[in-house]
Amino acid sequence: AQKVTQAQTEISVVEKEDVTLDCVYETRDTTYYLFWYKQPPSGELVFLIRRNSFDEQNEISGRYSWNFQKSTSSFNFTITASQVVDSAVYFCAFSTGNQFYFGTGTSLTVIP
C-alpha cells in the first residue's frame, strides 16, 4: 500500500521558536513525488514545494526548509523563527504516476 502519514495532529509553539512538521510516506515505487501545502484559515491550499524521489538535496526558502531522507521515508518541514502568520494546517502529499495521496494535516498554532 502507498500512503503518507502526518502523525502530529496539532502543534503549538511560541513565536520565534523553530518547529518541525513530520511527514512519512510508504511506497514500493522508485519514482514518486512529495509535496507540502499550507492551508491558512481562509481555506485555500497554498503550494509550498514539490520534490521528486531522485533529488534528496535539502531545500531552504527563507524561513522554510525541507529535509528529504529516503532512508527513513521522510520529508520533514521546518519553519525557523516562527511567526503568527505561519498558523495554518500543513499538508504533506505523495504521488506516483496514477495516484495522489494527501496526509491528514498538521494544525500549527503560533502563539504571539
Add this chain to the structure above:
Amino acid sequence: ETGVTQTPRHLVMGMTNKKSLKCEQHLGHNAMYWYKQSAKKPLELMFVYNFKEQTENNSVPSRFSPECPNSSHLFLHLHTLQPEDSALYLCASSRRGFYTDTQYFGPGTRLTVL
C-alpha cells in the same frame, strides 16, 4: 485575475435545491480537479478532468454532477444534497492530468446543506 478562482465562496442550500459551483483557472493548465474537504477527514478527490475529458470519478454519488466545457472552466452541479455533504469544496488545476504535476488550488466554496 490570476490563479484559480471559485464562486461562490459560501453557499447555503436546502436539500431540495439545485445549485452549481464554478471554478476558473487562469494558469493555462489542461487538467482540473474537484476535492471535498470535510471536518476532521482527509481531502477526498472527487473528479479529474484532463483536456476536458473526465479521467477520474472516485465513486462520487450522482447528486454531484461535474461539467468541464473547456480546460479553463469546471463546474460542480448539486441537486438533492444531504446534510453530510456540507464541506469545503476545493478546485485545483495542473499543467497536465498527471498526479506528479503540482496542483494549484482555489480558495474553495464552503457549502452548508440544511
